[in-house]
Amino acid sequence: MHRLWVLVAVQAAISAASLVVEIVAGRMLAPYVGMSLYTWTSVIAVVLAGFSAGHWVGGRLAERPPAAALRANGWALLAAAAATAGAVFALRGTAGPVIAALPDPVAAIVVLSALVFFLPSFFAGVPAPILSMIAVASAPARKGRALGAMFAAGAWGAILGTLAAGFVFISWLGSVGTLATVAAVYAALGIASLASAGGFKGAGQGALAAMVVLALAAGGLTRPDPCTVESDYFCIRVIADDSGPEVARLMVLDHLVHGIASPDPARLLTAHAMMLSALPAMRMQGRPDWSAFLIGGGTYSVPRAWHAAGTPVRVTVAELDPAVTEAARRWFWYEPGQDRILNADARQVLAGDPARYDVILGDAFGDIAVPQHLITREFFALVHDRLNPGGVYLMNVIDHMDRLQVLASVVATARQVWPSVEVWTDPAHDPAETRRVFILVAGETPSGRTRITNASGDAIRIAAPSVQALVEGRDPVIFTDDYAPIDRLLGDRGEG
Incomplete structure (x- = not known):
């Protein structure tokens, strides 16, 4: 040697x-x-x-x-x-x-x-x-x-x-x-x-x-x-939940539950899935058909619910990891049917394809945070350009209740692009839980309703003055491609 x-x-x-x-x-x-x-x-x-x-x-x-x-x-x-x-x-x-x-x-x-x-x-x-x-x-x-x-x-x-x-x-x-x-x-x-x-x-x-x-x-x-499956992107785990009266399975990507599904597609087992399914349908009510672009597939519970209800929607899903889609088909009762599945980054798809949609729905997470390139002002401007007139953008946001700085920053950033930015949430939130799920709804006009009730649960729209007070009471960051410190905002657990 x-x-x-x-x-x-x-x-x-x-x-x-x-x-x-x-x-x-x-x-x-x-x-x-x-x-x-x-x-x-x-x-x-x-x-x-x-x-x-x-x-x-x-x-x-x-x-x-x-x-x-x-x-x-x-x-x-x-x-x-x-x-x-x-x-x-x-x-x-x-x-x-x-x-x-x-x-x-x-x-x-x-x-x-x-x-x-x-x-x-x-x-x-x-x-x-x-x-x-x-x-x-x-x-x-x-x-x-x-x-x-x-x-x-x-x-x-x-x-x-x-x-x-x-x-x-x-x-x-x-x-x-x-x-x-x-x-x-x-x-x-x-x-x-x-x-x-x-x-x-x-x-x-x-x-x-x-x-x-x-x-x-x-x-x-x-x-x-x-891992049930170790893909190029995630450790995918499928966990059977026998604690309730009905069959349910959880999809865990790395260490975070990304979806819960049951054999009944109309039964949505999480508040965020219910809201992501019901809010677009409410906004598109009265249209004979409409199109939706979903950022992230997970268990594909939302398109399953739409199709089960006979919703007249044409679905395109950008799911980065093909193994997630395969897991949804194998263990979570998803049948793509006419849905168009793209195994690609959603921002790249929207940037490279001039197609327009009536609804664009963001439900992608890396760890507990939305990926940085999907929360910026530049991305929101791209989404705005890919919406048809009267179209709406919805986004799943998770934040700590004692901070809410991420929510305030996302709202402030979205307001740079859309005149109407709403925040919806589940009124039955357990106060013992330190994190809460919110749904951002952005468009040219506000929603015509302030509450949704269905078999899967309730959702309420937080009053506009309360949203304004939330933004004014924090020091929100305008997320840009150059600066989007969402990991730090979620990781900072100090008082403020």
Whole structure:
């Protein structure tokens, strides 16, 4: 392992493997703490901290004679393999206690990230200075080139690992399978390093340790998967709810319930589904037919309810993840029929297709927040341009009752585009719940009614003076493509 090209290849492989773990980390945490800005910030910070500490320790080990340094390198890689294979057990063993002990979600994300992914990154960071020192020593006449080649190998490996994780490994192997593969790569490189340092004896020791590591990785593969389906975008879980008098199933994307459905399409089991179904029908009442563009599919409860009621609507749905649509068909009784399903980002669809609609309905969420690019003034202007005369835009908003700053900001932003912006909600909201669902209704004219009552529940329109007081009582942010801090507004739980 003293040849420069071998050292370069090994360094590239280690860097690639370590970045694969970083990408997988976010996916593995998602079912427990969501896939938010805070999740990725914590993962990146923890991984970089692990690399940094590993590089420091590796630098001290690199001062040893080459054979001793290679031996330490081999054991570090085997430790990286063990820590990576054990991440599955560490996450599932600590997630519940950490989340229960830390009510602040950001603190829980940081602690959980550190407990599970610091050690894999630490041990993966040890080899870089050792291999670089050996590379420089192996090419005394070309020290600068050797050092540059090692740095380049690390960068290229990181790039290839990132691409491979996102486009190949997670899609084909899933998160746990990907971690098992990385553990096997680390173990193989560790054995090679020990063999180079100590010959047959070193290889035998490494092989014995690698067998233990691979057994651990295999154990991780046999653990129950929290995901019913792991798609390119989400951990999709289908949960049967037997607590009520009727059959119901919940669709959980990562850690958030995105819909509840029953075999009866007319029976809407959530307040937001009832409002998103009833409010457009109320606004379009009297029209012989109308068109609707839905941002997000979920359980597809709204189009199911419309079709069951004989509503004369032509439905187009932009659902980014085709696995969500397939899950709705397989487990949530959805039959597309004449509905047009587009597996694409809704903003891209609306920007690229000049078609106009009578209703555009926003019900897309990443973690607990609407994706930033779907709440901005620029997006609302695009929606306005894609509405027919008399058309209406509806949007699902979740906010904390002790803040309501997100709701105030969304209203203030929508008012930049539409003359009429209403807020509807469920009057039967449980005051013990700290979060509440609101429906924004924006158009050229206000709704003709202030209350809707049907078999699925009630909805009331918050009086215009109360909405105005809400906006004036906060310091609302006008969301733009340049600045839309919805994660911070939802994460800020202070008084105000």
